[in-house]
Amino acid sequence: MAPCSALHAGALLGLAGHLLMHLLLLLSSGARAQEVSARSYTNYTVLRVTPTTDEQVRTLRGLEDRGVQWWTPPRRNFPCDAMISPDKRNEVVGVFTSLQLQPTVLHQDLQDSIEAENEADRRVRRSTPNTRTWTPFPTLPRRAVPRYQARVDKELQPLLTSRFAPGDAYINNQRYLDFEEITTYIKELAANHPNKVRLHNIGFTHQKRNMTVVQLSNCFECKYKAVWVDAGIHAREWIAPATALFALSQLAENETSTAEMREHQDWFILPVANPDGYEFTHKKDRMWRKTRSNTSVPGCYGADPNRNFDFHWNEIGASSNPCSETYAGRKAFSEIEALNIRNFLYANKERFKLYISYHAYGNFLLYPWGYTADNPDDWKLLRSVAEKVNAAMVQAGSQEYTIGSSTQVLYPAAGGSDDWAKGVAGIPLSYTIELPGFDFGFQLPPSYIDQVARQSFEGLRVFAAEAKKVTRGRSRSPTSRPSQRSFG
């Protein structure tokens, strides 16, 4: 709050008025408190356990009702990460012990890790202030927290193969860019490559930020079939926008390496699908996931945009509670960000043969459906494409991805963008990709950007080739009519 101005001496009435004003200011700042101070995660712990029986999985899932937030949901034989508030820690560890599960510590004190991340960012920002600086990998300066840096050094995997020379990256890969920097970069791209890059403003966010889709084309008049990529629909999954941004920088600026991908095929890339949330994670709450709209419950903001799409909306794996991390919204497409994406995709749906949504984390290559355990009719095709993509990424040094339908591999979750893309827009190939988090979760150190982005890009090459082979069938009829928008 701004400091008080000097009081007029002796003015009792003035004093009373001043106090009243002060009180009003306090009240109004109270209402805006979440906008003012950053959320702290002091003494929050993140623990990893790997259940091996269905009984353990059931019990772990039940912990959600007792104050545990699962960053990766409990599944048999998979590492499952739980964020635990300080007051629940003993109780939760007690449950782990009773299940004979030995937890490993990802973040002893989450706030420490957030501060280390901020400190590292400040340092890198000083040495590479602009968006286009590229320095050979890896050059992260020593961190303020040696324990954290030691882990980065230890777990850093060398990039095994890459088709790029070191100087071929065109975007800062040393830190996570904020929304304004990303916007500046894509505007520069469009200005520098008017014959290859066009921007489409598909609408405003709740907080009036522009949502900009970058179109990459060798021939805008040809109206080639196209690939859609979005990233960061969940705000805290920072590696996702960084990966999409790397892809669009390569497609726009690396002619030789990407000629095949752009031949008779357009790309539409939305690097930040939830700009309000993304900004909020940079400024206020590193672990924010949802949009920033108002809800019916004071103090609870936003809906999960990836539960907000109008296809079997809110049937399963979503919440009707506005305070929940998976709140489906007050109705399908209540979130303007999801609505903007729908309007653009739907109006141009005949163009798209492939839909990709980058998320983090856990190394999953997921295809529909999220609303049912049933497979789509063409699941064999979806699976075989994913297997080829995985092979290419592994060849480039990546860990293996787990492949399957969202419901079968992760959990049921209706209202997801990938389900909608296939079920309503009729886009034949539709995937959600959970990028790696290694042992860091959402706070993947920026020294990993380069390898994750490059390895994912090798996967995109395969996706692009496979998309060309697929024919576009008729889409199912939509449940509601979106407004029509077209582009050149």
Ligand SMILES: [Zn+2]
């Ligand atoms: Zn996500």
